[in-house]
Structure formats: C-alpha cells, structure tokens
Amino acid sequence: MPIADRQRPAPGELVLDHVSHFVPDLDKAGALLEALGFAVTPVSAQVTQDGPAGTSNRCVMLNEGYLEFLTPTADTPNAQRMRKSMRRYRGVHLVCFGTPTAQEEHFRLQQHGFAPQPIVSLERQVEGGRKVRFSVVRAAPGRMPEGRIQYVEHLAPGAIWQPRHLRHRNGVLGLAAAYVVAADPARAAARWARFMGGLPRRDGRLVSLQTDRGRVLFGTRAQVQALLGAAPRSPGIAGYALACRDPGAFARRCRAAGLRVNRHLAVTLPPALGGAWRLVPLEKR
Template identity: 30%
Template sequence: MRRGLDHVVHLVRDLDAAGEIYDLLGFTVGSRNRHPWGTENRIVQTPGFFIELLQIVDPEQVPPDQPRSDGDDFFSFGAFNKRFLERHGEGLSMLVLEGSDPVAEKAAFDAAGFGGFETFDFARTARRADGQEVEVGFSLAFARDPEAPDFGAFTCAQKLPENFWSADMQRHSNQVSAVAGVVLVAEVPSRHQAFLETLSGGQVQRALNEWFVGQTPRGSIDVMTPGLFTERYGVPAPGTGELRLAAVRFHTRGAPELRRSLAARRMVEEAIAGIIVVPPRAALGATLVFELTPA
C-alpha cells in the first residue's frame, strides 16, 4: 500500500524561538504539547501533513533504546533525537509516512530487513485553536536503513484524527496550501532505493544518476547527492554524505509577497529563480522551499 507523507520532525534547542521563526515565515504555529519521555513539541499543519517542532526539555526523562536478544527492540523516540542533536545539531531529524495498520507495516519492514522494532502506541493532550483540550493518539511502526543508522523513519496512524487536524491551524498568512514533498541527500542515492520503497510502499525511480524520485499520495520523496542539492537549492546540504532529510517543499499562492517579506528580513536565498529557499542559517538547520502553486 502506498503511503503519503505524514510529517517531519524539526529538532530544535529552543521551541519558542523556533515558533517565532515559523511565525515570521507566515505559518500558524500550535501551542506547546508535552510528551511523557522528556520532549515537547509545537505543530505546524497543512492538509494531511505537519511539521513537528521538537525540543528535548528534560534529558533525564528520556528512556534509552532497549535492544533485546529474544524479540523486537524498543525504539526510543526521545533517545534518537537526543543523539541526533548531539551529533548533528538542529535540523530535520525524522521522516514519517502516513500509517494505517502498524502491525502490517511492521511485518513489511521486518520482511524486507528494515525493521526489528516493537510497534508503539501513545496518547497525549492537545490544545485546539479555540483553547479546548482534547486527547490525540498515535500508533507507530519504526523502520531503519542499515546503510544509514542516523536516519529516523516510521509510519504514524492517527487514532483520533478528528481531534488532531484543524482547519483553523491550516490557514497561513504565507498562503501555503499543501506539502509538495521532502528532499533527502545521500552520497549514493541508489543505496537507499529499496529502503525508501519499503517505507513508502511505492516506487522510487531514477531521474538522474544522482537523483531518485518517489511519488506518494501526498507529496514526493526526492533523494539526491549533496552536490546536486546545493546546485539546485543554493544552500549547503546537511551531513557528510550519509542519508539525511534536508528540505521540506511547500505549495503556496503567495510566493511573490512571501519573497518580498523574507528578503526584507534577510531570511531568503536570493540566488534561486522561480522558488523561495529559506536556508538552514535562517531556519535552525532546516531548508524550507516555497513553490508557486500550479495553476
């Protein structure tokens, strides 16, 4: 089954500062939410997709990974992001695909050699745009690429989607209407083709020797070499050649106005024609790309 993009994790050191940056970029940013494992988040929604701004607020509460010799390992979301921050700093740390059946998804990951983790269910309290507190819940199935141990990926199935998704939170002054895709970088993209096909449930095909593309029901997954990424977007690629999540692409009707606004704040890469690129130096280690919505 083909799976659409669900969300990405943007790991930051200061959640309020990150919220201010996304607000300057014209996004509506949700309030703080607390996890029981030492992290807090704020959510930026588009239809069916969101950015999870994440901060580790209490490292002492982060549970360790638990490798097991007699069964599936326990994957610690908090521990993964804590290590990522120590090794790589702020930036896009995890890619999440839309889930529907975590048991079946885990079985598919295991059969392909990309699994070996327990599924994970949890719930938390969320605050809606009108201030009402509601419960949201999620079921996760984790995947790992043996070629890329620092690349985090899982599927996420919503238990109470009516409590999570909010039309009010999807109205943005930058006129972003949808996610266009995500961009990954790797020194040898072909090494990760099988993993990304298993994760997404669809084909990831060669566009060029240095560039593979997979179309999902919600946005594309592009994986390209760091050099091609820099040539295309005019900004440095993260990492040193290992598989990394480098950029999120958005559709917007307000590209010209957004460019003028961000240029005045020196938050945009002026050298790129036809798109707006907010570089990692302005977006806490992430690259955010805004593209004019197709007619």
C-alpha cells in the same frame, strides 16, 4: 471531506505525512514561524504507553500533512537519541509516512528485513483537553541511517487539524516533498523503496520516490546543496518542499525577514530551525 479526515489515507495508499525539525528551543522556533506567517500550535508534551517520551513539540498543520518542531526535555532514551542527532547537524531528522494501518506496515517491514521496533502508541494533550493519538512504526536503529524514518496511523486527526491551526497568512498549503542526502542516491532510494513499497525513478539529476501525496527526492550533498542552498553531510535530510498558493510572495516575505532565498526559491533556514525549504506551486508538487 473535512481536511482532518483527508489525513488518513485510504486502504492501499501511502502519503508523506510530516517532517520534523529537532530544535533546541521551541519558543524561538515558534516565534520565527509566526513572524513568517504561520499559525503554530501550542507546546505539547508527548507520552507513550511506557510513560513520558521526554520530548515536546509545536506543529504547523497544513491542508496536506504538517511540520513538526520537536525538542528534548528530559533524559529518556528517546531524548538522548534526539540530542545525538542534533550534535550532527541542526535541522530535519525525521520523515514520516501516513498509513491506514500501522500493524500491516509493521509486518511488511519485518518481512523486508527492517527489524521494526514494537509499535509505539503516542499521545499528547492539546488545548481544550482533547487527546491526539497515534500508532507509530519505526525501523531498528541504523537500518535507515538518514534519520528517523517511520510510519504513523492517525487515530484522532480532528484533534490537531483544527480550523484555527490552518489559518496561515503566507499561502502555504501542503508538504510536497522531502530531500535526502546520500553518498549513493540510487542505492539509498532503492532501500527507501523497500521501506515504502515504492518504485524509484530518475527526476533530473535526482532520484525520486512518489507516494499518493508527496514524494522523496535523493541526491548527493553537492546536488542537493545546489538546489536548496544548504545540505548536511551524508547521510541526512536536507529539507523539504512547501506547496504554496503564491511561492514568489512567500519568498519575498522570507527575504524581508532576512532569510536567504536562492533562484530556485529555496530558503536557507536559521539555526533556530535548521534545514531548508523549497517553495513550489501547487501544480508542481
């Protein structure tokens, strides 16, 4: 099956689709990512059914999921919310799950008290004149205080999962996990479990929610910082795990670029990106 077709889950499945850094400068973010061996998509402006979203992005497409780097470009309500989040901390503010049907997720979230906003029809034009189209479901502001937690239904995955965007020179293949900081990890995980339709479990000192592809891990700030080397104040999203062909080789590349890498192969990212990566082998996702 082509990689693009694998990004749309089968009926009844849920996957960790992407995470988003909110960044002040897409050019600086893109230059750093390219220096670390990633192929980065060109800048693309987002549009909703109501007009321009006031944001633009660049992405790192992976065999499993993707990484988004998003910046505010106007004074829309969406862009204003982004700037408010960026004043709290620089880094990852969005976790998105892939679903085969946005409409059903919207109904389920209504039933579970998350008061979802109306489904957003997002699109953006990419090189070659093709359009990427999504349906996005978001909880009401404040219902998920850790960040913008949402669902996406991909309507044209082939427009962005193009072979040239998957030719990374660092062996990174997939998005494996997201790390959430919470004052009460068990309580936060229980709320996310209702949002996701999952079952939280203990995973060492952390709490884990597994999807059909990827997982979400919850810990206190001290617990997550001990693992990743950096973490924002609660509530927040500290970073994520990247599944690598050779984590040690990519860690050496990051060190050579001047980034701090700890004994857990966690990379503290500079202000151009914010947050942290944990480099893991494919079999330990």
